[in-house]
């Protein structure tokens with residue numbers, strides 16, 4: 033018998049690729065139009081304005097959403113005030129906790145639906161919305177449910193009491209998670225809320241409204257007013273709001289602070305960042321490279337605490353950059369609903385333009401750009417993962433928040449120089465330190481002017497751990513026992 037020469041039936045290793053693994057959209061039922069969620073019902077906006085929300089990966093219109101005007105915001109504040117006065121604030125704390133536990137459990141039960149909707153509306157990979165955003169949102173409600181009847185223990189001898197109505201304004205990068213960071217502590221402390229989601233990502237907040245109904249939360253305790261910056265401004269300007277909690281850009285944060293100056297409205301601001309991720313020559317380098325990738329390419333770099341400035345010790349510079357470039361070649365960019373996707377779509381055309389402009393400035397100022405070979409889909413908004421080397425501290429790409437998948441690499445020689453360069457920013461939200469030495473981690477953490485310092489990890493979140501900024505990254509803390517304080521008064 034003739035021996036047939038073995039012919040490989042599969043292509044050479046280099047040609048191997050992942051088969052598509054799309055998550056189904058079937059689980060999500062989209063309405064054609066969504067009204068505002070006020071007093072426990074979806075209502076048509078008095079403004080009569082509706083606008084589409086799209087999928088940034090395909091530019092497909094997903095639904096129409098109400099745009100709240102001043103009268104609509106007022107209606108929501110009146111509903112929140114009514115709910116506060118008529119029961120919520122007087123409810124036994126353990127009863128409040130039950131609602132929060134119920135919401136947490138429903139988020140878990142509906143997690144696939146929430147994850148698919150989050151990826152559809154905002155463009156983030158399903159792997160992230162499924163494994164990070166949604167589980168963390170549920171964890172936040174579980175965590176604050178536990179505090180609701182223990183406020184006296186959290187703040188002994190200070191007689192904590194709720195403030196009243198909280199106005200909450202959130203950005204588009206973690207729509208459901210930022211909602212959870214805002215709503216869970218506010219309700220646990222006994223307040224009612226009016227929440228304004230970002231213009232480009234309203235849909236999971238509207239699904240959350242349905243979850244509130246399912247949990248039989250008393251009407252008016254949570255109100256959701258979709259719309260654009262005008263709705264946010266109307267909420268800030270409203271006389272009957274006791275507290276504003278804002279997460280977003282430093283520019284808008286400053287405007288809100290000016291608006292509220294001289295009033296007795298409480299304010300917390302969670303703003304931008306330009307975090308240093310600092311890699312020492314004694315670190316576990318492969319692990320650090322994973323941390324660098326997670327630090328800046330997670331959620332397309334649309335992360336306020338992203339490790340957007342890499343500081344590498346000079347002695348391992350060449351090696352680190354080579355490993356990083358090799359790792360970048362393996363990142364998969366494309367359909368956010370594909371379970372193998374690492375980098376999804378840029379959230380909006382506006383954000384893509386901002387990133388493109390800043391990247392151009394980096395080239396113009398003299399930095400060296402590297403992007404792996406990757407095909408960008410024709411429709412939608414996309415940006416290839418990018419590394420800039422040869423960056424001077426004065427360049428815009430080393431100073432300004434890009435809020436995209438763009439890393440600027442700088443070097444240092446000594447720990448003192450690393451601290452000085454890391455702190456050379458107007459921001460101060462987070463930092464990362466990679467080293468084998470525990471003593472060095474503590475030495476660095478003492479000197480870094482950042483709200484969070486990660487050691488040998490990055491972008492790790494836990495509801496028990498407070499998060500917030502120094503300097504132009506804002507003030508106030510979210511998460512942990514600290515996160516309750518901005519929603520309480522202690523005046524006896």
Ligand code: NAP
Pocket residue numbers: 201202203204205206228229230231232259260261262263264265266268279280281282284285287288301302303304305335336337433435461505506
């Ligand atoms: P943004 O323009 O400041 O928007 C944030 C929110 O404020 C949105 O809901 C926005 O509505 C609303 N808004 C816009 N103008 C307003 C005004 N005059 N008064 C009241 N509200 C107004 O920020 P972005 O560009 O969407 O988000 C990215 C920024 O958020 C980045 O700088 C990032 O660092 C920061 N961020 C910080 C954190 C943190 O925890 N520190 C977390 C995430 C993001 P529209 O969407 O309708 O414009």
Ligand code: MG
Pocket residue numbers: 085086087088152153154232233234
């Ligand atoms: Mg959208």
